[in-house]
Amino acid sequence: MQFWKPGTAAPGSSLDRATETEQNVLSSAPLSAAISVQSARERLPIYKHRDKLLYCIEKHGVTIVVGQTGCGKTTQLPQYLYEAGWAVDGNVIACTQPRRVAATSVAQRVATEAGSLLGDEVGYTIRFEDVSDKERTRILYLTDGMLFRETLIDPLLSRYSVIMIDEAHERSVYTDLILGLLKKIRRKRPSLRIIVSSATLDATSFLDYFNAGNSPDEATIISLEGRMYPVEVGYLQESTPDYVKKAAETVWNIHMQQTPGDILVFLTGRDEIERCLEDLSEYIPTLPRTAPRLKILALHAGLSTDEQLAVFEPAERGTRKVIVSTNIAEASVTIDGIKFVVDSGFVKIRIYNPTSALSSLATVPVSIASATQRAGRAGRTSSGICYRLYPQSALNTLPRTTPPELTRTDLTTPILQLKSLGIDDLMKFEWVTSPPAESVLRALENLFAAGMVGEDGRLTVIGEKVSECPVEVNIARMLFQSKEYQCGEEMLTIAAMTTIQDVFIIPDGATGALAELERRKFTAEEGDHLTLLNAYNAFTRYGRSSSWCKSHALSFRAMSRAVSIRAQLKKYMQRFGLPVESCQGDARRLRQCLVSGYWRNGARWVADGTYRSIRGNVTLHVHPNSVLFTRKPRSGWVVFHEMEETKKTQIRILTEIEPDWLLEYGHSFKDKRTGASASSTHMQDIQA
Numbered sequence: 001m002q003f004w005k006p007g008t009a010a011p012g013s014s015l016d017r018a019t020e021t022e023q024n025v026l027s028s029a030p031l032s033a034a035i036s037v038q039s040a041r042e043r044l045p046i047y048k049h050r051d052k053l054l055y056c057i058e059k060h061g062v063t064i065v066v067g068q069t070g071c072g073k074t075t076q077l078p079q080y081l082y083e084a085g086w087a088v089d090g091n092v093i094a095c096t097q098p099r100r101v102a103a104t105s106v107a108q109r110v111a112t113e114a115g116s117l118l119g120d121e122v123g124y125t126i127r128f129e130d131v132s133d134k135e136r137t138r139i140l141y142l143t144d145g146m147l148f149r150e151t152l153i154d155p156l157l158s159r160y161s162v163i164m165i166d167e168a169h170e171r172s173v174y175t176d177l178i179l180g181l182l183k184k185i186r187r188k189r190p191s192l193r194i195i196v197s198s199a200t201l202d203a204t205s206f207l208d209y210f211n212a213g214n215s216p217d218e219a220t221i222i223s224l225e226g227r228m229y230p231v232e233v234g235y236l237q238e239s240t241p242d243y244v245k246k247a248a249e250t251v252w253n254i255h256m257q258q259t260p261g262d263i264l265v266f267l268t269g270r271d272e273i274e275r276c277l278e279d280l281s282e283y284i285p286t287l288p289r290t291a292p293r294l295k296i297l298a299l300h301a302g303l304s305t306d307e308q309l310a311v312f313e314p315a316e317r318g319t320r321k322v323i324v325s326t327n328i329a330e331a332s333v334t335i336d337g338i339k340f341v342v343d344s345g346f347v348k349i350r351i352y353n354p355t356s357a358l359s360s361l362a363t364v365p366v367s368i369a370s371a372t373q374r375a376g377r378a379g380r381t382s383s384g385i386c387y388r389l390y391p392q393s394a395l396n397t398l399p400r401t402t403p404p405e406l407t408r409t410d411l412t413t414p415i416l417q418l419k420s421l422g423i424d425d426l427m428k429f430e431w432v433t434s435p436p437a438e439s440v441l442r443a444l445e446n447l448f449a450a451g452m453v454g455e456d457g458r459l460t461v462i463g464e465k466v467s468e469c470p471v472e473v474n475i476a477r478m479l480f481q482s483k484e485y486q487c488g489e490e491m492l493t494i495a496a497m498t499t500i501q502d503v504f505i506i507p508d509g510a511t512g513a514l515a516e517l518e519r520r521k522f523t524a525e526e527g528d529h530l531t532l533l534n535a536y537n538a539f540t541r542y543g544r545s546s547s548w549c550k551s552h553a554l555s556f557r558a559m560s561r562a563v564s565i566r567a568q569l570k571k572y573m574q575r576f577g578l579p580v581e582s583c584q585g586d587a588r589r590l591r592q593c594l595v596s597g598y599w600r601n602g603a604r605w606v607a608d609g610t611y612r613s614i615r616g617n618v619t620l621h622v623h624p625n626s627v628l629f630t631r632k633p634r635s636g637w638v639v640f641h642e643m644e645e646t647k648k649t650q651i652r653i654l655t656e657i658e659p660d661w662l663l664e665y666g667h668s669f670k671d672k673r674t675g676a677s678a679s680s681t682h683m684q685d686i687q688a
């Protein structure tokens with residue numbers, strides 16, 4: 001392998017130097033299976049800071065905790081608080097996570113350590129899944145989005161005595177929003193304590209944020225020294241043109257040359273993960289008979305909770321487990337047995353162009369903070385090695401942190417939610433980092449155009465209701481509009497099916513071509529939304545069986561999740577008095593209803609087979625999974641669900657529409673041939 005030999009490499013980033021020096025300092029006594037949970041907890045580096053932490057949390061409103069990955073922040077701090085009495089009198093200790101896999105797996109671990117059944121004293125809440133007990137749960141792990149949603153019902157979050165915002169370095173939209181709200185809540189409810197924690201945090205900027213406008217001892221910082229086990233870091237000598245192939249090759253070399261221990265690989269998305277799994281499966285037949293086996297697993301957001309949790313199961317004896325993951329395993333997660341991390345150095349993030357009002361996913365180099373977190377997935381239950389698939393010199397070009405999501409995302413849904421909390425003056429909201437004015441303006445325009453905000457800038461009745469729905473504004477809007485088109489039954493299904501990902505799969509033992517043939521059985525020529533609807537209807541018609549799914553190349557778990565999400569959304573429909581009626585196969589009405597949600601994502605077919613977005617005139621390529629990949633829509637116009645920047649800009653889940661339906665939403669754009677401006681008063685320009 002072309003890696004610098006770890007340890008012999010020229011000194012690298014401060015991260016790597018810190019790692020190297022710590023090797024000498026740390027105890028490397030392995031955790032034997034026999035030692036009790038309690039003594040295992042006492043061995044964690046955070047333990048010696050327990051009293052100091054509890055003292056600071058008692059004394060200060062906000063405690064900012066920075067400590068190396070794996071030192072015990074996520075699992076131990078809530079337990080210390082519990083033991084110190086912060087959960088008496090019905091109080092709850094909350095700990096937020098940016099991702100559901102972290103919330104569920106950490107809750108499981110803490111329940112085990114605390115001797116609780118999961119969902120009893122220790123529980124978790126993620127979107128569409130609540131494994132907690134309103135009366136009994138005392139330590140609750142939840143995604144930051146769920147905590148934010150709770151403020152809509154209880155603005156002072158009165159059931160919580162302490163709220164820990166973990167992995168705050170990720171600066172997800174909801175982390176930032178919730179921090180802004182917590183600062184406000186603290187002024188009204190000084191008994192509430194806030195903890196902001198991470199291994200890779202710019203602590204002073206958070207300190208300044210919380211102290212501004214408050215007493216100077218409102219917030220304090222605690223740095224926890226000590227790391228669990230050392231992690232060596234190796235780099236490629238030269239950058240690689242294909243990091244997916246290199247990742248598979250590196251896994252293979254580790255398997256052939258290194259001591260036992262599982263491997264965690266970081267790539268950017270499902271497509272890359274599948275390519276890597278394919279590359280690895282080509283190596284497997286060459287495995288010598290006497291060599292240990294390889295068990296290869298994927299981990300990404302499109303999987304169900306059960307599928308995600310399957311990666312935590314230990315491999316059989318004599319088998320090395322390889323988990324090929326997106327960044328969802330990057331922070332907070334401990335997968336016991338991981339000794340090697342292979343880091344591609346890239347991540348897929350959402351970016352937003354306020355000028356074109358288009359949101360997309362783009363693959364970009366990771367930040368130093370992310371690279372540190374990834375390396376930190378090893379060294380948790382034994383020492384480890386992290387192989388970075390880029391040269392050490394590239395570290396100098398990496399950003400320190402990823403820009404806060406609020407500064408690079410469509411703010412329509414967050415602003416709707418802030419407004420429903422009565423925060424109408426967005427300039428007065430204490431943002432941790434202010435979002436770009438143009439994005440705020442666009443979001444307000446969108447909400448106004450969708451009838452959710454009135455001329456006075458306040459939420460309308462429908463805006464109030466939409467803000468309660470646990471789905472994006474565009475999807476919620478389609479649910480509300482379904483009343484007009486009498487297609488609530490179908491819209492519920494489409495909303496649920498677009499919320500889950502990766503419905504169509506290649507079952508074990510099948511080929512891609514065979515799966516494609518099966519998939520065609522559901523194809524609706526109007527497009528992907530209706531194809532998803534067909535798949536769902538067939539699934540329920542044939543008894544929701546897993547064997548039926550397997551023979552039709554559908555993911556049983558994804559379909560079951562769609563059933564559960566649909567049932568939950570249906571309750572919202574009923575609460576809002578929206579009829580759940582069927583359009584009886586009237587695809588036209590369905591497509592019209594889709595436009596009510598996706599009107600911003602309209603695109604026009606051009607002769608070379610690509611599309612141009614209505615806003616921004618961006619060249620768009622159809623994702624090969626779409627049923628419109630090889631076919632021109634009859635009208636030449638589509639709306640799409642999602643856009644992704646790979647080497648080109650791809651759109652996924654599209655459905656054919658009529659252009660005049662878009663005009664109802666005030667679209668204004670130019671006709672290519674005539675150069676004339678089109679708007680609702682210039683319909684003929686579009687129809688020409």
Ligand SMILES: Nc1ncnc2c1ncn2[C@@H]1O[C@H](COP(=O)(O)OP(=O)(O)OP(=O)(O)O)[C@@H](O)[C@H]1O
Nearest residue numbers: 069070071072073074075109199228332334336380
């Ligand atoms: N599922 C598990 N199996 C075995 N050990 C675990 C498990 N979960 C946690 N641990 C142990 O507890 C330690 C502390 O984990 P914890 O998640 O609390 O650390 P952390 O400081 O929050 O790390 P990070 O900053 O990476 O989230 C781990 O290093 C590991 O030794």
